[in-house]
Amino acid sequence: MVIHLFTIMKRFPRWHAIGVAALTFVMLSVAMWPAPSQSVIVELPPQVVIPAPSPEIPEEPQFTRVAEEVQPGDTLSTVFERANAGVRVLYRMLAIEEISTPLERIYPGQSFEFEFDADNLLRSVTFSESILVKHRISLTDDGFDIEKVVREPEIHTRFAEATIDSSLYLSAKEAGLSDNMIMQMATLYGWDIDFALDIRAGDTFSLIYQEEYLDGEKLGDGPILVARFVNQGREVNALRYTDEGGRTDYYSPNGDSMRKAFLRTPMDVFRISSSFNPNRRHPVLNTIRAHKGTDYAAPTGTPIKVTGDGKVVSAGRNGGYGNVVVVQHGGGIRTLYAHMSQFSKNARAGNRVRQGQIIGYVGATGQVTGPHLHYEFLVHGVHKNPQTVDLPTAQPLDRQFLPQFEEFASNMMGQLQVFEETYVAAD
Ligand SMILES: [Zn+2]
Incomplete structure (x- = not known):
């Protein structure tokens, strides 16, 4: 257990002398104890004999603890009133900036614990801002002691790898990745690989990533540290790096940003059911016509994302396109999104839009046989294949940080390779 303890005020009651770690342990244990009772019952194995308390040692003061979880619509006053702590003490507390600042906003799910002594006087209030951050305010003879306790989760570094047989999602699941981690990977590679159309059986990926644990329980996923994706024989490597200027981003091993000015896919890849063959016979006109875009089959209502920053040129009904949005981007690039069931509020002519914003929803308006998104990518009026067009990259690594x-990159890629060569998947 790693604990950082910050004490804002210098004056401590004497019992603080028992040591920071012990105190913190007690405090955190306190938070887990059940509702107040006359004595604390500790379960011990039956063979342990509990010695009778020796009469010389004065009894510990009996504290009563009241836990209150923040409910929707709660204010600090309603929480303090529910705990019978009184609001006068609250106002005295809020006059002190070190106390009022962390309490400025409270949210449902956060919790308070109030501690009362035998005379029913409030002795302390512990505010659990999150599972990792607690503020304890103790009432002293001449004011308050304030402590902030920050627990740090344990970071576990993990490795996973898989060969895709049918779907990226299922292969990633089988490799032990959470939904969150799969989305992180899809986002990280979303600029380079169209997960809806490009993935083939036999593609492989491997990654080193982090997970956060607290008291042996998983809190959540940390970031991907390094990843390799081999798509149709093309290897795309990505590394997470924080430069000395404090900027964190994902880069290829030569220092190019993984970010591009355009996403490859205008939808969450896992919502796309299939894609159409672009050289198919047109299902409505029943003729083969030059197909100028990419079609993504997805259920009606699936959100459509604008693939790059830009400005909406038009949003409205237009013949065979049905409900269609056209966006102008820098560099003479336009993107077009057709057959929508609905526009989003971002889709108004003249509106600025940002990469990834929802611009509308999949539908079957216009000349179609089923719900899908028809997506076009035009450079100076010429249609380009959005899957293969060379996309301008976002900001590369600052050259001064390159050495x-x-x-770092060669070290991380080396680690990844060692894992790939030695890892044997658990059954
Ligand atoms: Zn189409």
């Missing part, structure tokens, strides 16, 4: 980065 450190290259060392």
